[in-house]
Every structure is written in structure tokens, then in C-alpha cells.
Amino acid sequence: MFEQRVISANPMQGSLAAGVATLDRISKVTVSLAFLPLKRPISDAKVLTGRQKPLTEVAFLFAEIESEGGLHGLGVSYSKRAGGPGLYAHAKEIAGNLIGEDPSDIARLWTKLVWAGASVGRSGLATQAMAAFDIALWDMKAKRAGLPLAKLIGAHKDSVRCYNTSGGFLSSPIEEVLENCQASMGSGIGGIKIKVGQPDPMEDLRRVEAVRGLLGDFPLMVDANQQWDRPTAFRIGRILEQFNLVWIEEPLDAYDAEGHAKLAAMLDTPVASGEMLSSAGEHLELIRLDAVDFIQPDAPRVGGITQFLKIMTMAEQKHMKLAPHFFMELHVHLAAAYPHDSWVEHFDWLEPLFNERLDIADGRMAVPARPGIGISLSDQARAWTVATEAIAG
Structure with missing residues (x-):
């Protein structure tokens, strides 16, 4: 009601x-x-x-x-x-x-x-x-x-690399995931992320192998959503090295900063995490321990833009890369204001909420020219x- x-x-x-x-x-x-x-x-x-x-x-x-x-x-x-x-x-x-x-x-x-x-x-x-x-x-x-929000903060770039997540969930059979990958690449997306972390890690490897076979050298990420323990993450992480991934996301519990640090030091493949943390202080622990190569704060989860900017400043000192989680309509501005390499996550889920659309071409999402964040409720x-x-x- x-x-x-x-x-x-x-x-x-x-x-x-x-x-x-x-x-x-x-x-x-x-x-x-x-x-x-x-x-x-x-x-x-x-x-x-x-x-x-x-x-x-x-x-x-x-x-x-x-x-x-x-x-x-x-x-x-x-x-x-x-x-x-x-x-x-x-x-x-x-x-x-x-x-x-x-x-x-x-x-x-x-x-x-x-x-x-x-x-x-x-x-x-x-x-x-x-x-x-x-x-x-x-x-x-x-x-x-x-001004657009990115320009108010101080943009380092007018567009940001973007990847698609919404087509790679485990609820989709691999045939559908492959179709979604092809559609995403055709739309101008610059990278593909698929979900892993199933009870049978060998099934994960089969899915990654199938997607890599389709994509060739196209950027590919995987996301385990915190479902591996340390031994599994160390073992599977080594096996995944062969697929030349942009990153392995949330291989461990989000609050296991020490485990992430050990894994990041062991692997050539970059490690990404941070989306489930809900304060700047919690991100500080990941940054302090060099626990990730890509930091993934979510502005709505950490308390807004004010706290997100603090995380960006801390991460910049460690020369970490940035890949904010979800809400691309906001995060394209924040990622554009980051001096080091950054990605944003493309979800088409949120599009019905807003009257405006974001422009994507050649693997990048453009910062909109509209003042503010550039969105209005539909x-x-x-x-x-x-x-x-x-x-x-």
C-alpha cells in the first residue's frame, strides 16, 4: 500500500x-x-x-x-x-x-x-x-x-572503460552466457565479467574456458562473490592464471583482508574486492595491506560521494586501480575523477528508473554533459x- x-x-x-x-x-x-x-x-x-x-x-x-x-x-x-x-x-x-x-x-x-x-x-x-x-x-x-559531477570534482578523463556483468550470472546456462557476451561486445562494451564460485570449481573452470574461447583476447573478469576459502582461492587462482583475466573478484570473504593480501602477492592475476564494505575505514584495511590491485567501493554502500572520495585518495597513494560496484550512472563520474586506471560496471537493470541513458562506444562509457549526476526519476x-x-x- x-x-x-x-x-x-x-x-x-x-x-x-x-x-x-x-x-x-x-x-x-x-x-x-x-x-x-x-x-x-x-x-x-x-x-x-x-x-x-x-x-x-x-x-x-x-x-x-x-x-x-x-x-x-x-x-x-x-x-x-x-x-x-x-x-x-x-x-x-x-x-x-x-x-x-x-x-x-x-x-x-x-x-x-x-x-x-x-x-x-x-x-x-x-x-x-x-x-x-x-x-x-x-x-x-x-x-x-x-557542471557535470565529474567536472566539479576534477575529471582526469571524459570517458571510462566499462564492462558488462548482468549477462554472466550462474542462473544462466553457458549457452545463454555466450550469447550475452556476443551481444555485449556488439553494443560497444569493453569487457565481460562472469560469475564463478560454484560448489564444484571444475564447473567454474569449464565456464571460464568456454567464455575465453569465444572472446579471444577481449578483456574478461571473474567474480566468486566471496564463496572460496583460502585453500580453494589459492588453488583455483593459480589455475585461472592461464586465462589472462583482468581480475579475480571477491575470491574470499570481504573482511578477510589478510587472505586477500596473501593471494594478491601470490598471483600474477590482479585481485579485486571492496563492494561489500560499508565504510571508508573498512576499505582502509584493504588498502593498507596491499590486499587488492583493484579497489571496488560502492558509493551508496560507503555513505555517499564524500566517503568515496576519501577512499579514492587513499587508493591513489598505493597506485591501485579503481572499479566501482554497480550504479554506473553515478560511478562513471567518480571513476572519471580518478587519476589511475579505472573501470565501471554496466548493468541494464537500473535503466527503467531514470529518464536518461549513458553513451557507450569503443569499450568506454562517456561522462554525460548534463549538470550534476545527470539523471532524473522516471x-x-x-x-x-x-x-x-x-x-x-
Whole structure:
């Protein structure tokens, strides 16, 4: 049942006192919860090993922030399987803290929001809910400047290498995966990632061999979704060396930084991880130990763009490569602002949510020229919305 409410907040409660540099104030914040249904259930190794059920939908938290000056910012967070209603509930509780604030003070507002919900921590669901607000504020700031987000941050490139994931799930038989690979290459995609991590590693090897045979020298990645223990990862990683992979993703538990470091030191094939971590501090451990060659932060999971930029700075010092997880509409901007080699992940799942499309050609995704992130919610996104609440001053 669709729920819609409008509540009032004290516009100046806890707000920064006005100064000559305060040019605008936040006047309204709207949070919404929507569920995007997938065309069919999909499975990765977490399903085949019995840890999770097939994925049938993705929950999205939208934050829309309006200012007295007439600007509008859109932010997005998400959760797969459980968690969507929790994100929405936390966002509703803390949203009022933004009313009356200068929307340009993004770092200070991140701190204000994290302390408003500090009792439930500074990572996980709390920061994922905050991410929608943080992303909306950055969207607004770039729109104020009349610049694409990448240009506001400072772009190192105007396009980023991109690879496709959505055609390589384990729920698809190998014949379908091969068809999907051909279609992706024909669309201008620059790389293919397929899922591995099945209970029988030999079945994984057969799938990788079949895909490599089709692709030739075309860039190929594999993703084990945390399903190998250390001995299996070490053994299979050595066997996979022959396939000249761009990387092996999440070969171990996401929090096993020491194991990743040992594997990365042992293999010629690069190791990638980080998508399941939900704070900048958790990424610091991977970076400190040289545990990965490709760091894979997810802006909605780590608390938004403000925290993502901290991860980028830390990773840059180690000359790591960057491959953000999911949400290509945002991550193409962030990857373009990274000085070292970077990739973005192409998922066509999210396209119904937004009115705009991204341009892909010659293996690269172009940074859109539109101000801000360059996306707006579609009528379909509104139709999938099950609850919304507006907080106004």
C-alpha cells in the first residue's frame, strides 16, 4: 500500500548560523522507497552454495532535496534482498536534520547526519541510508555550478572503460552466457565479467574456458562473490592464471583482508574486492595491506560521494586501480575523477528508473554533459514507489 506523508521540521534547529558565504538553505527533503522487479530471478555463487535466495527485486531509497534558491538534488541508495525498508526508516528519522542548512556544506552535513544516528553505528545500514542525502547534495552542488559531477570534482578523463556483468550470472546456462557476451561486445562494451564460485570449481573452470574461447583476447573478469576459502582461492587462482583475466573478484570473504593480501602477492592475476564494505575505514584495511590491485567501493554502500572520495585518495597513494560496484550512472563520474586506471560496471537493470541513458562506444562509457549526476526519476520509478515522506521547514 502506497504511503505518503508530509511533516514539518524546525528549519533552524541545529543549523549553521548564517554568514556572508551562506548562499542558500535546504527547504524540503523527500525520501521514497521503491522496489525494482527483475525480469527473472538471478543467482550468483551465494545462491548455489545455499547462503542466499535468488534475487528477484532491488529496493531503492531516493532522496530529493530542494533549496530556497530553487535548486533540486537527487540521491540514490539501494539494497538487494533484505534492508530496503530499514534504509527508508532510518532516512526518515534523520532527514529533518538537513532543513535550514546550507546545502553546500556537504562534509559537515555528513558528520551531522552520522551523529544523528550514531547509536546504530557509522557503517552498514546507517551510512547506506545517509548516502542518498550525500549524493543528492553533491548533485545539487554540481547543478549550482552548472557542471557535470565529474567536472566539479576534477575529471582526469571524459570517458571510462566499462564492462558488462548482468549477462554472466550462474542462473544462466553457458549457452545463454555466450550469447550475452556476443551481444555485449556488439553494443560497444569493453569487457565481460562472469560469475564463478560454484560448489564444484571444475564447473567454474569449464565456464571460464568456454567464455575465453569465444572472446579471444577481449578483456574478461571473474567474480566468486566471496564463496572460496583460502585453500580453494589459492588453488583455483593459480589455475585461472592461464586465462589472462583482468581480475579475480571477491575470491574470499570481504573482511578477510589478510587472505586477500596473501593471494594478491601470490598471483600474477590482479585481485579485486571492496563492494561489500560499508565504510571508508573498512576499505582502509584493504588498502593498507596491499590486499587488492583493484579497489571496488560502492558509493551508496560507503555513505555517499564524500566517503568515496576519501577512499579514492587513499587508493591513489598505493597506485591501485579503481572499479566501482554497480550504479554506473553515478560511478562513471567518480571513476572519471580518478587519476589511475579505472573501470565501471554496466548493468541494464537500473535503466527503467531514470529518464536518461549513458553513451557507450569503443569499450568506454562517456561522462554525460548534463549538470550534476545527470539523471532524473522516471514515471516508472514513481510507479514502483511504495512509500514517501516529505519533510519541510
